[in-house]
Amino acid sequence: MLADEQFMDRFFSKAEQEYCNSQSSHGEHYAARFAAKEAVVKAFSGFGIRIRLWDVEVVLDQLGVPRARVCDVLDNVDHEIKISISHSERESVGFAVVCMEESV
Incomplete structure (x- = not known):
């Protein structure tokens, strides 16, 4: 397997x-998906949650809108x-906002 693969x-x-x-x-x-993955990782780090780039998948919904999910x-x-x-x-840019449910 090649390094790129x-x-x-x-x-x-x-x-x-x-x-x-x-x-x-x-x-x-x-490049755009990689940037989005980085943004998601950094957004979760603000909550003290550590995830890795390969845990994040960027997919398109039924309307073609990009969505991120953490596997x-x-x-x-x-x-x-x-x-x-x-x-x-x-150039590529990715921006992520994470909303967490507050614990009661």
Whole structure:
């Protein structure tokens, strides 16, 4: 396995890889998703919750809106993640807001 393939398999799910590879500018789509993953990780760190980049998956909902989900790690934590991603030929940006249910 090539180093690039190892990187892709470590940081992107099969669904993310299939989506990005189906786009004409696949590098831009990978970069945007990576930026969104970083934003989600940093947003959760504000609550003292440590997740890793490969725990986050960026998917499109039925309307084509990007959504982030954290795989397995937060099954017992009530949370909502809102993301925004954008990219151009040379730049990508990801923004995330995490809302946590307050404990009573």
